[in-house]
Amino acid sequence: MTPLDSLKPQERGRIHSITGSPAVVQRLAELGLFEGEEIQFLGKAPLGDPLEIQVGTTTLSIRKKDAQGILVQTLTQE
Amino acid sequence: MSLETKTFSVALIGNPNTGKSTLFNALTGLRQHTGNYPGVTVEMKKGECKLNEYLKLNLIDLPGTYSLAPRSLDEMVSVDVLLGRMKGESKPDLVISIVDAGNLDRHLYLTSQLMGLRIPIVLAVNMIDVANKQGITIDWKTLEQRLGIPVIPIQANKGKGLEELKATLAKVLMQEGSSPIHGPEFPEAVNQEVNRLREQLGNQVPEFLVQRLILDIDGHAQKHFSQDRPYLNDTLNQIRERLKSHGVAIPAIESKVRYGWIREQLKGVVSRPRETPVSFSQRLDQILIHKFFGTLIFLGLMFLVFWSIFSGAQYLMDPIKDAFTWLGEHVKGALPVGPFRSLIVDGVIGGVGSVLVFVPQIVILFGFIAILEDCGYMARAAFLMDKIMARCGLNGKSFIPLLSSAACAVPGILSTRTIENTRDRFATIVVAPLMSCSARLPLYFLMIYAFLYNPQKHSSWVPALYLFVMYCLGLLIAPLVALLLKRTFLRGETPAFVMELPTYKIPQIRVIVRRMFDSGWAFVRRAGTFILASMILVWATLYFPNTNLEGQSYETQIEEIEYRIREKKEAQGTGTEQGDSETDPEIKALEEQKNKLTEEWKGQSLLGRVGRSLEPVFAPLGWDWKLGMATLASFPAREVVVGTIGLIYGQGEVDPGELKDKPEEFELVKTLGEEVQADPLRGPYSTLVGLSMMVFFALCCQCVSTLAVIRRETNSWRWPIFTFVYMTTLAYLGALLVFQVGKLFF
Numbered sequence: 001m002t003p004l005d006s007l008k009p010q011e012r013g014r015i016h017s018i019t020g021s022p023a024v025v026q027r028l029a030e031l032g033l034f035e036g037e038e039i040q041f042l043g044k045a046p047l048g049d050p051l052e053i054q055v056g057t058t059t060l061s062i063r064k065k066d067a068q069g070i071l072v073q074t075l076t077q078e
Numbered sequence: 079m080s081l082e083t084k085t086f087s088v089a090l091i092g093n094p095n096t097g098k099s100t101l102f103n104a105l106t107g108l109r110q111h112t113g114n115y116p117g118v119t120v121e122m123k124k125g126e127c128k129l130n131e132y133l134k135l136n137l138i139d140l141p142g143t144y145s146l147a148p149r150s151l152d153e154m155v156s157v158d159v160l161l162g163r164m165k166g167e168s169k170p171d172l173v174i175s176i177v178d179a180g181n182l183d184r185h186l187y188l189t190s191q192l193m194g195l196r197i198p199i200v201l202a203v204n205m206i207d208v209a210n211k212q213g214i215t216i217d218w219k220t221l222e223q224r225l226g227i228p229v230i231p232i233q234a235n236k237g238k239g240l241e242e243l244k245a246t247l248a249k250v251l252m253q254e255g256s257s258p259i260h261g262p263e264f265p266e267a268v269n270q271e272v273n274r275l276r277e278q279l280g281n282q283v284p285e286f287l288v289q290r291l292i293l294d295i296d297g298h299a300q301k302h303f304s305q306d307r308p309y310l311n312d313t314l315n316q317i318r319e320r321l322k323s324h325g326v327a328i329p330a331i332e333s334k335v336r337y338g339w340i341r342e343q344l345k346g347v348v349s350r351p352r353e354t355p356v357s358f359s360q361r362l363d364q365i366l367i368h369k370f371f372g373t374l375i376f377l378g379l380m381f382l383v384f385w386s387i388f389s390g391a392q393y394l395m396d397p398i399k400d401a402f403t404w405l406g407e408h409v410k411g412a413l414p415v416g417p418f419r420s421l422i423v424d425g426v427i428g429g430v431g432s433v434l435v436f437v438p439q440i441v442i443l444f445g446f447i448a449i450l451e452d453c454g455y456m457a458r459a460a461f462l463m464d465k466i467m468a469r470c471g472l473n474g475k476s477f478i479p480l481l482s483s484a485a486c487a488v489p490g491i492l493s494t495r496t497i498e499n500t501r502d503r504f505a506t507i508v509v510a511p512l513m514s515c516s517a518r519l520p521l522y523f524l525m526i527y528a529f530l531y532n533p534q535k536h537s538s539w540v541p542a543l544y545l546f547v548m549y550c551l552g553l554l555i556a557p558l559v560a561l562l563l564k565r566t567f568l569r570g571e572t573p574a575f576v577m578e579l580p581t582y583k584i585p586q587i588r589v590i591v592r593r594m595f596d597s598g599w600a601f602v603r604r605a606g607t608f609i610l611a612s613m614i615l616v617w618a619t620l621y622f623p624n625t626n627l628e629g630q631s632y633e634t635q636i637e638e639i640e641y642r643i644r645e646k647k648e649a650q651g652t653g654t655e656q657g658d659s660e661t662d663p664e665i666k667a668l669e670e671q672k673n674k675l676t677e678e679w680k681g682q683s684l685l686g687r688v689g690r691s692l693e694p695v696f697a698p699l700g701w702d703w704k705l706g707m708a709t710l711a712s713f714p715a716r717e718v719v720v721g722t723i724g725l726i727y728g729q730g731e732v733d734p735g736e737l738k739d740k741p742e743e744f745e746l747v748k749t750l751g752e753e754v755q756a757d758p759l760r761g762p763y764s765t766l767v768g769l770s771m772m773v774f775f776a777l778c779c780q781c782v783s784t785l786a787v788i789r790r791e792t793n794s795w796r797w798p799i800f801t802f803v804y805m806t807t808l809a810y811l812g813a814l815l816v817f818q819v820g821k822l823f824f
Contacts, residue, residue, distance in 0.1 A: 022295035022329055023149060029333035030145040031576055032184045042360070046369045047465040050474075052579065057181050059359065059579040061461045063468070066576070 004062075004070040005051060007041035013072030014038050020069040028066070032056055039072065086251050087136045087168050088127075089160060091192070092176035093185050094142035095580040097204045099123075100589060101176055101234040102139040105244075120152045122159075129248045138170070146191040147290060147332075148298040152500055160195055161284050169197075172251060174243075176202045179209035179216065179231070180581075182348055186340045187333075189225075193261030194286050198250050201229045202243055207236075208583070213351040224343045226259055235586055262339030267324040268292070268331070271317050278313070279303070292317055293332050359454070359581040366458055376462050379455075380481055383446045387439050387485035388516055394438035402431030415633050417624065425617035430610060434602065436488050436783060441598040443482050443489040447496075448593035450478075452585035456496070457577055464575065470557035471564030473499065473575050476506040480556065483513035484549070487784045491791055492597060499575075501568040507788055508563060508801050509556040511779045514549045517717040521775050522548055524720050528751040529768030544772070551776045555808070601787075616714050619685040632679040639672045680722075685711055699774065699810070700760055700767040700817040709774065716780035723750065766820040770813040778809035 001016055015037045018025050032055045033039070042052040042059070049064045090105075092098040102110075106125025123139040140156040148154040155164065162169025175192055177185035182203070192199055203216070222229040228246045232239030268289075276288045283291075283303065290299045291314060304310040318328045366372050406427045413419040450456040456478070464474030475497045483490030490510045497503040526541045625631050646665050680686050689707025696706035705723070712719035724746050755761045779785065785798040792798075 023297075026147060026294065026329045026332075027144075027576055029329065030147070030187060031578070032187075032337075033576075034330065034333045034337070042363070043367060045367065045461055045465060046373050047462075049465040049468075050461060050575070052363065052367065052461065054360075056184060058184055059363075059581070061457070061464070061474075061575075061577040061579055063464070063575050 001071045001073060004039070004041065004053070004067040004072050005064050007072065007074065009041060009043045012038060012040045012075040014075055016071045016073050018070050020066060024066055024069070028062075028070075031060060032058060033060075033070065038075065082132055083134055084132060085134045085136060086171040087138065088172045088174060088247065089138050089140055089170040090174045090176065091140045091156065091160075091188065092142060093144055093178070093188060095578060096142070096176050096178050096185065097234045098139065098142055098176050100586075101174075101202065101204065101232070102137065103592065104234055104237055104240055105135075106137055120155050122155075127244075129244050129251075133248050133251065135247070138167070143188070145188055147294045149294075150298055150500055154298045154302070157287075157290075160192075160197065161286060163284075172198045172200060172247065174200050174202055174247070176204055176234075179203045179206045180212060180214060182216070183337070183340050183344055186343070187336050190261050190336045190339060193259045194289065196259075198253075199227045199259065200243070200246055200250060201225065201227055202234075202239075203229060203231045204234050206231045206239075207233050208581075212357075215349050217347045221343070221347045224347065226257070235589075262335050264289075264331070264335055265324070265326055267321055267326055271321060275313070275317065279307075292321075293329060295329060357581070362582050363458070363579070366455070367461065372458075372462065376459060379450075379459075383443070383478075384481055384485060386442050386446070387482060387489065391438040391442050391485075394442075395435050398435050398438070399431065402427055402434070406431075415631070415637050417621065420621055420624075420633065421614070421617065424621070425614040426610070428617070436486065437598050437602065439486045440489040440492065440601050441594045443485075443493060444597040445590060445594045447478065447493055448590040449585045451496070452583070452589055454580045454582040457579045460577060461579065468575075470560045471502075472506055472560055473497070473502050474577075476502060479506050479510055480513060483510040483515065484552075486515050486517070487511045487513065487781065488601070488787050489597075491784065491787045492601065494791065501564070501570055504792060504797060505560045505563045505568050507791060508797060508804075509560045511781065511784050511801060511805060512552040512556040512559065512777065514552045514776055515781075517715070517781070518548070518775050519545075520717065520720045522772055524723065524747065524750070525768040525772050527747045529754070529764045548772055548776050551773065555777065559804070616685070616711065619688075620680060620683050620711065622684055623682070624679070626678070626682075632675060636672055636675055636679075639668055639675070643668050643672075680707075698818065699770050699813040700763060701771070702754075702757065702760065705767070705771060709771075709780075713780045714782040716775060716778075719775070719780075720746075763817070763821060763824055766817050766824070769820065770817040773816050774809045774813040776809075777805060777812050779805035 002013075004013065007013055015033065015035055017035060018028060018033065020028075028034070037055060040054040042054055044051050045061075050061045051064060051067050053060050053062055053067075090098060090102055102123060102125065105127045109127075110123050110125030120141050122141065125137050125139075127135040127137050129135060138159065140159060141152075143153065143156060146157055146160075148157050158164040159167050160170060160173065173192055173195070175189045177189060189199065189201060206216075209216070216231070218229055218231060228250060230239055230243045230246055232243055234240075271292060272285065272288050275292065276283065276285060279288065287299050287303075290297060291303060291310075294300065295318070300311070300314060321328060321331075366375060406423045409427060410419060410423050413422065447456070450459065459478065460474030462474070463477040467474050467476050476494070478496075479490045479494045481490075482493055487510050490513070491507050494503050494506050494510070497506060522545055523541075526544050530544055531541050624633055643665055646662070646668070650662070681690075686707055689710055690703045692706055692710070693703045696703065696709075701709070708719050708722040711722045751764070754764050754767055760767050779802050785802060788798040788801055789795060
């Protein structure tokens with residue numbers, strides 16, 4: 001289990017848990033980020049923050065601080 | 079018109095980037111207007127749409143949102159409209175839920191929330207062409223059966239499917255007693271708690287909001303209803319604890335239930351290619367968000383935007399200015415001398431001209447914003463800048479407004495509408511006027527050439543250095559003010575800055591032209607009246623009293639002199655090309671006399687008297703009453719300062735544009751420099767006088783247009799007053815510091 005921001009670019013993971021303030025957790029859920037979902041880490045902004053991720057067909061920008069609360073199970077690519 | 083025409087109210091709602099506005103425009107055409115609500119900053123577009131001979135719709139366009147869980151007053155507006163709780167709005171008879179065919183599962187989240195409202199829903203599935211290109215196919219019939227609501231595939235930008243949509247709307251609206259909609263079911267424990275709490279609250283609160291009270295921890299519903307029910311917070315905590323013991327975790331349960339239900343409905347209905355190839359958008363992102371190329375492209379684009387407002391707009395602004403000058407002169411010729419003529423020419427025509435002159439900048443900026451937003455780059459720009467802006471307590475979306483404000487704060491502030499978070503938006507609005515706008519340039523030039531730069535003594539890059547320092551001043555102070563605000567008045571929990579990066583697409587010309595037109599028109603209509611009123615006020619204080627101690631009218635005297643100058647010039651013949659006034663001593667004497675008279679008139683006008691009486695206030699800044707008065711007169715619009723200094727220093731009216739082109743040859747530069755240097759008190763410190771003027775103008779909010787736009791955008795007087803007070807204070811202290819501390823080193 002690792003925090004989302006420690007994935008490598010293009011690496012995939014499955015969300016294990018999300019911690020943070022209720023407002024943050026709720027907002028992430030509305031956008032499709034919740035337990036059990038598969039996400040792909042696409043890359044970081046040139047200054048290292050925020051991060052670009054893909055959930056389903058949606059590309060999202062998420063701040064490092066919020067990404068650290070998302071624990072993922074790294075998925076090995078076959 | 080038939081007597082039986084029926085009007086229904088219909089709401090349109092959807093996620094951001096679903097083509098909601100495109101559909102709204104396609105349905106209503108030009109028959110639309112904007113609605114405002116007291117206390118909130120959101121606006122909603124309203125329009126009419128005729129379905130057939132007997133049916134008319136009052137369509138209301140609700141702001142784009144991902145969910146109906148309100149976190150702020152602004153988000154609450156949509157919910158209140160949908161529940162029929164908004165004063166002056168009737169409860170919608172139907173809701174059109176617009177969703178993206180390529181992101182059906184995520185967009186149905188909002189639709190599933192709408193299902194709890196007990197209003198008929200029609201689902202408009204937009205952008206079917208894009209989805210088809212991605213290889214996505216949808217079984218429309220099964221989808222409609224499963225959801226239990228009409229489903230219409232559309233392509234709003236091409237107008238496809240609109241007739242089917244209209245026919246369906248008519249059918250649903252004419253139905254007697256619509257069939258109930260079955261949305262996702264929450265666990266029984268939740269329903270029981272909702273019913274119990276509803277009874278406790280006395281059945282006045284709609285069921286939908288009772289559910290939101292329980293599901294949204296510290297959401298807006300909780301804040302609102304606990305105001306006069308102090309026990310509610312504890313009750314809600316107990317309810318959530320009880321639910322937790324039943325294995326229902328708040329807020330996780332909502333996404334679990336809704337997405338679970340959505341997947342159930344879409345099983346076998348939506349099929350997409352198994353192995354999604356790396357999309358065009360992702361490949362483009364690899365370049366546009368690239369550490370080196372992405373930054374380079376970003377800087378290039380931003381430079382282009384800045385340049386086009388700063389210099390490009392000039393080509394459109396000059397004709398407007400010239401047209402009003404021309405109009406003024408012609409009206410002046412047609413009316414008799416007196417206060418009425420002056421009011422029309424200097425007050426009204428001058429005032430309207432000073433408003434309209436902003437229109438090119440606004441329209442150009444909004445053209446760029448529309449293009450960048452429509453093609454999907456805007457979100458990337460915010461993505462690239464987010465870290466820097468977050469350091470000042472703002473977010474990535476504040477960057478474009480601040481950059482635009484370096485050309486002109488008015489379009490800059492208008493463009494903050496893209497910032498969803500109200501606190502971030504207000505902080506951006508309040509600091510935007512600190513960016514050095516193009517209207518400050520003429521004063522910078524005048525001061526630099528009059529006091530700070532001597533071509534014989536200094537290298538040619540010195541003026542540019544001073545300009546650079548002035549721009550940096552705003553750039554350094556704005557983040558500090560923003561940070562301070564976010565720690566004090568605008569303090570609050572930072573919501574997750576999660577932003578969708580929409581797929582890239584080719585921008586549509588129709589959308590862009592419409593945005594440009596709307597923004598320009600909105601500015602003229604709203605800010606216009608206010609700016610005009612204040613322009614007339616300044617005109618009056620500079621005009622009255624209009625007679626000298628002997629009761630002679632200044633205007634008549636000046637008119638006479640002007641007439642004699644014209645006569646003299648004509649007598650010399652029109653053959654000579656150059657203005658001969660300089661060579662002819664008689665004409666020169668007359669011009670001097672005219673300027674002296676103007677100086678005397680302005681000096682004893684109401685504003686002039688105020689300027690003189692306030693001299694002790696300006697003295698610590700190193701200014702005489704003339705500079706002080708010019709500064710006072712430029713509070714409505716700082717671009718008048720050079721003209722006013724010209725009037726007061728008896729140089730007649732001067733054109734600031736000329737000053738920019740060849741400042742060394744500018745007569746006013748010499749006069750001003752010489753006069754201040756001859757002043758025994760200030761002479762030795764003339765450099766500091768120039769610097770303190772520049773610092774004052776850099777930090778002061780001398781722009782009624784800006785304040786009027788702040789009033790409009792924040793929908794309250796508090797923020798324009800705050801902006802004015804803090805900036806004026808900052809400006810005074812800054813100028814004081816420069817002059818007083820500087821004196822110690824001279």
